[in-house]
Amino acid sequence: MNIIVCVKNVPFTQEVDLALDASRQDIRKDNLVYVINEWDNYAIEEAIRIKEQSGGHVTAVTLGKEADEEVLRRCLAMGADEAIRIEPGNLKPDASMTAAMLAEVVKTLPHDLVLTGVQSDDFNNGITGGLMAERLGLAHAAVVNSIKPSDGKAQITIELEGGQDEMSRIDLPALFAIQTGINEPRYVSIMGIRKAAKKEIKVIQAEALGLPAADLQPDLIMEEIFMPPETEGAEMLQGDAGSLADQIVRIIREKGVSL
């Protein structure tokens, strides 16, 4: 089974004060820590588990700058066999361009299964996988939370809303967008990542992909980013933990809950 997994390095933005950059088209990223996109961590883990169970070859692909190779080294440390980075050069890829470039690389590789995450944590488009599937002519399912491959098909469950799953059988090759919780991703040690640093990462220049110019035009043009409106929101309680607890207890009682 040949499995290709698309992984993205994303800035970690919880508990950080984000600032707009001078262009007001993105945030300042120089002080941010990057991590593997949460959904992609589950996708690479799933690929490696399938390989461990039934054999095969796992390739991790990212579209990103040299610094983003970190995410590929992490995948190699987890057990991926091969890693490819597409260098965007001066391009500023949106989801449609990203899908075009990733699909172009996937085309050149043998593949029974292509995995992406459901969404990227920074831009949460949720469509890169679906767009790739169309380009590649692959069967597709979004929000997949279990995969059991057998005999040229895969039995999968697809998460719907409100605690319901759909079970389906899909012909391979197929592309699945992986949902968190499908597995428990393994721990990756610093040592493991260091060892993986010795493995070669293949770099492909975006312009060498031979895509038509229209595919390298964004669908969406960022006009401006801005901070959420300050007007809305909670009344902020003040004080130390004891005083905050007093106020919380008072509010809960006021709202008709007896403690």
Add this chain to the structure above:
Amino acid sequence: MAEILVVAEHRNNELREITLQMLNKASDLGRKNNCEVSVALLGNNTDKLINDLKDRADRVIVYNDQRLQNFNPDDYKEILATLINERKPLITLMGHTPWSLDLAPALAFRTGYPLATDCVDILLDSGKPKVVRQVYSGKIFSRMAFREASGYLITVRGGAFPSSKSFDYQTEIIQVAMPTMAATSRREFIGYQDTCKGEVDITQAELLVSVGRGIGEEDNIEYVKELAGIMGGTLSCSRPIVDKKWLPKYHQVGTSGKSVKPKVYLALGISGAFQHVAGISGAGTVIAVNKDKKAPIFRVAQYGAVADLLNIVAALKGKVQGK
């Protein structure tokens, strides 16, 4: 006249709330910009759904067939791509739901129209749409324009717009014959399964003490559970807690968990992702405790405290026990 096409989403013969929310926004845009509002309804035994859509749009375009009873991606993609390519609506609206995660990219590819997903607002500026999206875990907003095109696809976040009441449209119903479809599908439907059944019913609780990833370690769950017990409340959680198997799925609040309606929802270490927040729109009062003063949960809560949740839990235990 330009057209705004809304793709109706429904389940078990009920329109999903998102459909009414999209119709509200569509009619608002339509009035201000002189556009007609149409609904595409794909289903089986659609009479009730048609009735629920009456007065809310200029027309309902109905495909009624057994094959369309449940969401069937192959047929839906084929029918909607054909419909859009024929009618060329200026804007096509879908809900940002698991349905459209599957449907929307396929339609973008097959119509050649640009697609913006998970939008919280839509503006029309001299006939060209722009959208507002949240990025970086909802901490930043962005306004985006589209490349030049004759039509645009937009998926809308649940709860971004209020639901429509009935309007005064003279609704035309157009029944369209089911086109012949490829007999074979690469996806074979087996069945549905429930994943949220269990011994605790968080939907009936008056007080929910809810934990998110900010809890840090599995061992701390027990500590918060004790607090919930002392307070006579019920423990619930966000998705990562279930993903890590620290609590069973029936504790999960949100789009892929349960919608809850407690008098008070105490959110501890939950950032406020829309998939979570969608599940607490029925809560009376939301009190959020989070270390990050910029956490989006503070935009939906009525009361907030910037603090380490473990300190607050300890203090609450002391207060309630020592009353």
